[in-house]
Amino acid sequence: MAKPDAGKDGSTELDAVDWAILGILQNDATIPNKDIAARVGVAPSTCLQRVRRLRATGVVSSVRAHVDPSRLGRPEQAFIAVQVRPHSREAAEDFVARVGRMPETMAVYNVSGVQDYLVHVAVRDSTHLQSLIIDRLLVLPQVAHCHTQLIFGAPVTTPLRRLPDT
Known part of the structure; x- marks a missing residue:
């Protein structure tokens, strides 16, 4: 073997x-x-x-x-792209900890580009999403900007496969 x-x-x-x-x-x-x-x-x-x-x-x-959020009353999902300020380890760690404790949060990704984080959330409806963004995200001291993208349908996932030999 x-x-x-x-x-x-x-x-x-x-x-x-x-x-x-x-x-x-x-x-x-x-x-x-x-x-x-x-x-x-x-x-x-x-x-x-x-x-x-x-x-x-x-x-x-x-x-x-794998838990289906729609079966638990959260059929709407979104990615919220967030700019964090100031750019410091302390600000980033505090932001991730706070967002990670929110019951709507499914995942938090640190990304490159204009945005610093993608936050994957599952919510009841658009009103819940709006409240999450306005009342809970934008009030965080590190959040400079949010950009939201709704997720339509279930994600298409595939297993990681072996790369061809090169």
Whole structure:
């Protein structure tokens, strides 16, 4: 069995079996080990060792349940692009901590460009979104500007796949 090794850039090198296991886990992390092993053509013990190694090396960083916000009364989602001022580590960390505690927040991304952060939120409706922005985001001392984009429909996600050899 090939052991994942660190690549030139510090990334973990995986073989075809590791990638096949990752593909399965990314689609459904609840599949029993014996079923994964059968699908990728290795013994269950080998599969378990590989899954454990993928976790130990940080390739698989967590296993979570995907929650559908619309089933919980929050059918509207948006990305709120935020400019933070002043540009300081303290201001940024405080902003992320405050926004991360808001129950509407699903994710916070630090990005490059004109905006500093993208905040992914799930809300009941446009009135809730407006209140979130005006009454809770724009009052934060670090927020200089917000730009909102509504998300239409569910995101189209795909598992991370092996890059072609170059």
